[in-house]
Amino acid sequence: MGFNLFHVITLFSLALVGSHAVTPEVYWKSVLPNSPMPQSLKDLLYTTEWNDEKNTAVDVGKGGVSVDTGKPGKGTNVGVGKGGVAVHTGKGTNVGVGKGGVGVHTGKGTNVGVGKGGVGVHTGKGTNVGVGKGGVSVHTGKPGKRTNVGVGKGGVRVKSGHKGKPVYVGVNPGPSPFVYNYAASEDQLKDDPNVALFFLENDLKQGEEMNLHFTKSNGKSTFLPRKVADSIPFSTKNLPEIYNEFEVKPESTEAEIMKQTLTECENKGIEGEEKYCATSLESMVDFSTTKLGKNVKAISTEVNTEERTRLQKYKIEVAKKLAANKAVVCHKQNYAYAVFYCHKTVSTRAYAVSLVGVDGTKVKAVAICHTDTAKWNPKHLAFQVLKVKPGSVPVCHFLPEDHVVWVPY
Structure with a gap:
């Protein structure tokens, strides 16, 4: 039987910022215009995970960043562009932040703080939005079911709390049967x-x-998009850093399996x-x-x-x-x-x-x-x-x- 790889989080990062960035699908079509992508690979594209049962999506374009998270009618929408930040919580709260100042239309349980450092918004429904010189940070959802979005000069980083779907990565620790210099256990x-x-x-x-x-x-x-994958260490020399990045306990079965893959x-x-x-x-x-x-x-x-x-x-x-x-x-x-x-x-x-x-x-x-x-x-x-x-x-x-x-x- 399988086992749960991530006990706490699944990390997804996005670095497709800028006019020359392309998605993996677009890259495939540009290199292999006459070769359709197998369904097995389509199923592994990262965008499918960003549209799980909690409906968290992140779009990055020239105009800025748009984040939509939560169930239809109960979601939180955050738009970040050159003009500022707009937040709609889906509970009657709207926040607009721009060069001209701050505009707030609030429902129940919403607090807005405006200071020299930027703007802080708490909706009372588990959504927090902070806007400052460094960029925009969004925390939305209950503990254990949260989505964190950080927007800065370097692009966008998304860390999505696991939504209850166990992530399984194998049967038992051991060498891959398709690597031919290993003995079977x-x-x-x-x-x-x-x-x-x-x-x-x-x-x-x-x-x-x-x-x-x-x-x-x-x-x-x-x-993961190539820019993100290339930014994450992929070596047994960096195992402590890798375990920390994915919140894997060093003595766990998950850690053993990741080490085996890196070794192979x-x-x-x-x-x-x-x-x-x-x-x-x-x-x-x-x-x-x-x-x-x-x-x-x-x-x-x-x-x-x-x-x-x-x-x-x-x-x-x-x-x-x-x-x-x-x-x-x-x-x-x-x-x-x-x-x-x-x-x-x-x-x-x-x-x-x-x-x-x-x-x-x-x-x-x-x-x-x-x-x-x-x-x-x-x-x-x-x-x-x-x-x-x-x-x-x-x-x-x-x-x-x-x-x-x-x-x-």
């Missing part, structure tokens, strides 16, 4: 659902039946492997296009049900080779925000495979076959599951739904 052999994704290339043929378990990541960790990213890959940990969607695009060129497409496994699938028998209907020795595979890692372990090897074949389960579930799966496994750890999960030795036969695995393969077209 006993817990992985018993509990990791990815065990059921490994098979031999000889089995990849029409009519073949396999017992498979296609999993969706429990993780709610989403992409820092360690040298196997011989012939070009690897890179992408901490943003933009950096994943850049790595993949650098290795394969811009005439590429990204493909993920798709399961035609919103419900979680179970381990069951699937029959192969069609298996089509996508690429040979020209693929970049990116595996989603367990971390506080979306991080992908991307790698390219010269001994990889990619396939598109259509399957149907005994319960009628249809899957458009991506399969990756490795033709040279001689340099893998002899105790890797694949060898223990398939009962084969390194370098003896091609080893294959299906990709979980939130992993991606990049292939030329």
Whole structure:
């Protein structure tokens, strides 16, 4: 079963300030105009988290900053621009702050203080707005369900209290089964659902039946904009700072998992492997296009049900080779925000495979076959599951739904 990564907060930061800033979606379209973004990646875009059940949204443009937080009809709206600040709490309180002074229209329980340092507003409903020379700060909501917005010269920073949705990032601590220089632990052999994704290339043929378990990541960790991701330390040398940033206890399971991901990213890959940990969607695009060129497409496994699938028998209907020795595979890692372990090897074949389960579930799966496994750890999960030795036969695995393969077209 999964576990809760953040006990207190989920951190989202926004640095898209200025006329030249672009969103990850816009960047994707500018680099890959003919390649649609897989749904698995769309689901990881950070904007979806800013529109959760508490309806907190932040927009930044040339005119300033607009913040809308709270349920419809009960929300707090804050607009920050060159002219000043306007606040509407949704409870009959309106505050306008500009060069000319301060205008307040108040409902019950609203206090407004104006001094040399700026303006302070408390609505009586858990919303506080402070306006000073340094910028604008907004605190709204009850303790534990709060949203903090700071607006200054450097841009916008949003720290949103967790809204009751647990954030899960994995099954158990341990190495990723898609990093090939690690040995599998006993817990992985018993509990990791990815065990059921490994098979031999000889089995990849029409009519073949396999017992498979296609999993969706429990993780709610989403992409950060590249400017923000690049500003956050991503190294085992900075673990105390990283734990503090995300309010993770150093001795917790969450801390152990984050350290494992950082270690896997820092360690040298196997011989012939070009690897890179992408901490943003933009950096994943850049790595993949650098290795394969811009005439590429990204493909993920798709399961035609919103419900979680179970381990069951699937029959192969069609298996089509996508690429040979020209693929970049990116595996989603367990971390506080979306991080992908991307790698390219010269001994990889990619396939598109259509399957149907005994319960009628249809899957458009991506399969990756490795033709040279001689340099893998002899105790890797694949060898223990398939009962084969390194370098003896091609080893294959299906990709979980939130992993991606990049292939030329």
